[in-house]
Amino acid sequence: MKALHFGAGNIGRGFIGKLLADSDVQVIFADVNDSVVNLLKTQQSYNVKIVGDSINTIEKVENVSAVNSKDEQELIDLFSQVDLVTTAVGPTVMKIISSSIAKGITARFNAGIETPLNIIACENMVRGTTFLKQEVFNHLTHEVQAKAEQLVGFVDSAVDRIVPPVQADESDPLLVTVEEFSEWIVDQTQFKGTIPAIKGMELTDNLMAFVERKLFTLNTGHAVTSYYGKAKGYQFVKESIEDNEVKAFVKAVMQESGAVLIKRYGFAPQAHAAYIEKILKRFANPYLVDDVDRVGRQPLRKLSYNDRLIKPLRGTIEYGLPNKNLINAIAYALTYRNQDDPQAVELAQSLADNGVLATVKKYTELQDENVIEQIVTAYQAI
Incomplete structure (x- = not known):
């Protein structure tokens, strides 16, 4: 399984990206930070420091890569390759990336791909994916909107993990520190096709x-x-x-x-x-x-x-x-x-x-x- 994740910041790497990679999902990060993108491309891995009362350890996240969001065509092409799209970018940036997501969905349909695609906004906001869907649909034709309603699941979620900014480690610039606790709850009623089995992603019908x-x-x-x-x-x-x-x-x-x-x-x-x-x-x-x-x-x-x-x-x-x-x-x-x-x-x-x-x-x-x-x-x- 392959996922495109928008946002290679601390939350993207330390929370959602890690959960996906830990479940053997190949994660491709999309971000505008040249240095982070280049490091992810080169290393194809990064470290996460997990801290709490019962744990203080570093875990390696592997099977990852990255694309620069400024290279829109490369980004659009990925939509024909992935099964899942996630975000951790904030409401303002979701508006910005909605155009690229719309183009990606359109390109996927134009390529004749009719397997379901699920999109989950992992944001600190209520019904963030529903908000993203509205923004994406603003960029779609009525015909593509109708097809997206059938084949693209816009899945709302609730996310919870404290990932504070820390002083960058010059010897390990991709290292991110997170608390031990994490919670990712998704609305199981909004998926299209088979719900992916991701350890740490909890399903509910009362989000x-x-x-x-x-x-x-x-x-x-x-x-x-x-x-x-x-x-x-x-x-x-x-x-x-x-x-x-x-x-x-x-x-x-x-x-x-x-x-x-x-x-x-x-x-x-x-x-x-x-x-x-x-x-x-x-x-x-x-x-x-x-x-x-x-x-x-x-x-x-x-x-x-x-x-x-x-x-x-x-x-x-x-x-x-x-x-x-x-x-x-x-x-x-x-x-x-x-x-x-x-x-x-x-x-x-x-x-x-x-x-x-x-x-x-x-x-x-x-x-x-x-x-x-x-x-x-x-x-x-x-």
Whole structure:
């Protein structure tokens, strides 16, 4: 089996690419980073350092190669050779690569290939593959769209593995460090043809339960650790969560967001409480040095209507559940300042020019006036 993976960065190599290669899938990375692409072509392997309480080891990933995404024709030609396409590039880049994917699908059909092709966007976003499908279909003719509906599976997934940036190792420039924990859950109802057997890829027919579990727990907790930790003067996630006050606050926030998940999806309360503890332990991993500015970047996206802070808050409103800690967490997100982050600069400018109330309404799109007032009050108290 052969796969084309867009994105040869830390997540691409350390998470999805490794899982595929470990299941004897030949992985071809597509990226615009010339040095990384050339190294992958030359070495056809790379090392992954896995760190955690019970493990600190380096594993070699083999049977890999690469193509430069700037060489579009070579990229398009690969679509007639592969059985699976995956991505780990981020929402903005997905829009950029959608044109090449559309051309690749068209070329595959023009070559008379009618075996199914499955595409999985492994992104930190809700229904990322559905988003990618819409972008790809914008570039397809109606005839090719109809054929793609039959032969191309656009499979949504939920991914979870902390892969922080680390100082490059000059002696091993492709080395990537990842945490021991990983989770890749896919919507089994969206595949076309036989579902590939990939160790570490879990199947579900209720993906949204796991998408929101991750969003409301890992993503919410990570962001809150960053914003509250930064407000207290910390530089790293690990040192932030080691502060008992920060840890207690983050846990309380995740318990409020967790109550929404328990109500909505029927997660067992004890099992979810254990999941929260596992997340807190991951934040404290002594081998992962993750900067609060990296985790807290793009605050406007994190404060948007369907993201990690506002969506769980909306759930508490929907079910009439407590949300005092979530409101305080949103207030701390509003305090995030980073001159190197355009969204943080825009947030600060909006607060200065338009005030807290207008800023909260604009970026969160919340409608509940009482809750908005509580966020304003909490921000002003900080």
